[in-house]
Amino acid sequence: MGWPAVVERWLANQEKTQTESYIKRGKPLAAASTDELMQAWIKEFRVWTQTPAHRHQAMTDVEVELTIRGEAPPFDQVETEWKNLRERSVGQRRAQRREALKSITTVPIVPMS
Numbered sequence: 001m002g003w004p005a006v007v008e009r010w011l012a013n014q015e016k017t018q019t020e021s022y023i024k025r026g027k028p029l030a031a032a033s034t035d036e037l038m039q040a041w042i043k044e045f046r047v048w049t050q051t052p053a054h055r056h057q058a059m060t061d062v063e064v065e066l067t068i069r070g071e072a073p074p075f076d077q078v079e080t081e082w083k084n085l086r087e088r089s090v091g092q093r094r095a096q097r098r099e100a101l102k103s104i105t106t107v108p109i110v111p112m113s
Contacts (some may be wrong), residue, residue, distance in 0.1 A: 022064040029065040
């Protein structure tokens with residue numbers, strides 16, 4: 001099994017686990033209107049892009065409730081945030097590569113006697 005398949009399986013498992021958790025907690029957002037959910041998702045997504053390392057249960061719950069309703073999150077409303085997140089991610093990967101290369105190139109070479 002290749003990496004794309006592994007990632008797909010992991011994502012499917014995450015979605016299943018999150019949905020089960022949401023339902024076990026009594027579907028706390030079931031009474032909210034779809035418009036309220038969309039606005040909440042936009043707000044939570046914007047918070048998440050500033051602190052992506054933190055677990056954001058509120059955004060996950062909104063996504064699950066939208067999925068149950070057959071709706072998708074309004075990604076078109078957060079295009080700027082997506083772009084900024086991608087740029088930060090690319091910048092972080094480049095910095096990590098530079099650091100890795102620096103550590104490789106700074107290893108002293110000891111001549112063999």
